[in-house]
Amino acid sequence: MQAKAQTNSTPSPSSSWRPRAATAARLGPHATELARIADKVRANERIDAVEALALHEHADIVLLGELANLVRQRHNPNPVVTYIVDRNINPYNACITDCGFCAFYAKPKSDRTYELKREEIMDKVLETAELGGRQVLMQGGHHPTIKSDWWCDLIQEIDSRFPQINCHTLSAPELEHFERIERRPVEEIIRDLALAGWGSLPGGGAEMLVERVRKIIAPKKTTTDRWLDVHRKVHEAGLRSSATMMFGNVETAAERIEHLLRLRDLQDETGGLTAFACWNTQPDGVPEAHLYPKKSTPALYLRTQATARIFLDNVQHMQTSYVTQGIKMAQISLRFGCDDFGGTMLEENVVSAAGCSNLQAIDDLERVIERASYTPIQRNSWYGIADERYDAPAIDAARWPNSREEAAHHQAAGRASFSIVPEPTESHTVFPEAARRGPGAALSKKISEVQA
Ligand code: SF4
Numbered sequence: 001m002q003a004k005a006q007t008n009s010t011p012s013p014s015s016s017w018r019p020r021a022a023t024a025a026r027l028g029p030h031a032t033e034l035a036r037i038a039d040k041v042r043a044n045e046r047i048d049a050v051e052a053l054a055l056h057e058h059a060d061i062v063l064l065g066e067l068a069n070l071v072r073q074r075h076n077p078n079p080v081v082t083y084i085v086d087r088n089i090n091p092y093n094a095c096i097t098d099c100g101f102c103a104f105y106a107k108p109k110s111d112r113t114y115e116l117k118r119e120e121i122m123d124k125v126l127e128t129a130e131l132g133g134r135q136v137l138m139q140g141g142h143h144p145t146i147k148s149d150w151w152c153d154l155i156q157e158i159d160s161r162f163p164q165i166n167c168h169t170l171s172a173p174e175l176e177h178f179e180r181i182e183r184r185p186v187e188e189i190i191r192d193l194a195l196a197g198w199g200s201l202p203g204g205g206a207e208m209l210v211e212r213v214r215k216i217i218a219p220k221k222t223t224t225d226r227w228l229d230v231h232r233k234v235h236e237a238g239l240r241s242s243a244t245m246m247f248g249n250v251e252t253a254a255e256r257i258e259h260l261l262r263l264r265d266l267q268d269e270t271g272g273l274t275a276f277a278c279w280n281t282q283p284d285g286v287p288e289a290h291l292y293p294k295k296s297t298p299a300l301y302l303r304t305q306a307t308a309r310i311f312l313d314n315v316q317h318m319q320t321s322y323v324t325q326g327i328k329m330a331q332i333s334l335r336f337g338c339d340d341f342g343g344t345m346l347e348e349n350v351v352s353a354a355g356c357s358n359l360q361a362i363d364d365l366e367r368v369i370e371r372a373s374y375t376p377i378q379r380n381s382w383y384g385i386a387d388e389r390y391d392a393p394a395i396d397a398a399r400w401p402n403s404r405e406e407a408a409h410h411q412a413a414g415r416a417s418f419s420i421v422p423e424p425t426e427s428h429t430v431f432p433e434a435a436r437r438g439p440g441a442a443l444s445k446k447i448s449e450v451q452a
Helices: 002-008 021-027 031-042 049-058 061-075 118-130 148-161 172-182 186-196 211-217 224-236 253-270 298-311 327-333 362-371 392-396 404-412 439-451
Strands: 080-084 086-089 135-138 166-169 240-247 273-280 317-319 340-343 375-378
Touching: 031 049, 031 061, 049 061, 049 253, 049 298, 061 298, 080 362, 086 118, 086 340, 118 135, 118 148, 148 166, 148 172, 148 186, 172 186, 172 224, 186 224, 224 240, 224 253, 240 253, 240 298, 253 273, 253 298, 273 298, 298 317, 298 327, 317 340, 327 362, 362 375
Parallel strands: 080 340, 080 375, 086 135, 135 166, 240 273, 273 317
Antiparallel strands: none
């Protein structure tokens, strides 16, 4: 009886009972500092890198989620979660850069290399277009001989045959690779690609924007400064790009914050980043798997994603990564700052090469979004609404996205239809339940068939 009475009583600080982590964060040595930082976030004041590190390392997960959700609502007050109908196409996998974490590439003379024929690529784009797709995310390896003119031809053909599809294509390291093998400035390469109809640059190849880490995991790849500079030049050319982070390998918590700081500084300068996404390293089957620690925990994903949402106060959208984290974790991340589910990915070849594939049909994506109390809504590459289920006059009544200039730019080019989402409402009545079914269901069935 005595033992039971002790269990039910509140332990005194001097007892030998050890509080769990969450309680420790509130009562432990960092409690005062965490409370001060949390108040700053609540007051919409920018936190610095030291404060972000304190939150990332010491705040309990509930506090992190609360603060990330608060910042999410500041940036994206509508109770919607967006996604894009798209496809990843990897036209070739030969690469001379030998990143130790990459299970996708093959050395140029290896019998594992492939190169898709133009007709094969166009068939994939056609199939994407027929399913209502808005984007193809196309990336390859660092091929020893394929140059930017090959991509200009491809993009031009896609843009002329499928103007509704944006080529969200290449990556900063690939552009820098072209610069090196073509011996001309990256600005010229960006200009040629843009003239061909290239619409936006994905955030691939960032991994960890810290030189110590890059030297270990990808020593032959673009440096931090060059990755940032290529994105800067893309923004200067009037295009937008996104940002990513691959964590959970050899980096420290402070280096994760350093990565976010570099992105925040770039965004202060250009405003050209549409979104941020992060995922943990998928170490299965990669060339240097023996060097990597075990796959990091879901908790680290949530802490990292939430910290990014809080710290990147100048980036509007946070994209979850259901392909690497699984759809349930992606659903949870909607309460840790994410407002976007990324792409439907009719096809994905890169992380699936490392044994990680959680592709989902549209119906399933929409169901998990709805169960998290948000309305799923389709978007284009620039986070404008591109969803025929919603009533355009109602949507035009309010603000979304921030990037009106680029909306006008792409509308003028006939490349994308931009709409604007209404102010937050008490309920979801702007997006009636009836309108949400229909095309999604049919698309979902077809996409499941293609993915199978
Ligand atoms: S991550 Fe990219 S650059 Fe690195 S080996 Fe793979 S394909 Fe090549």
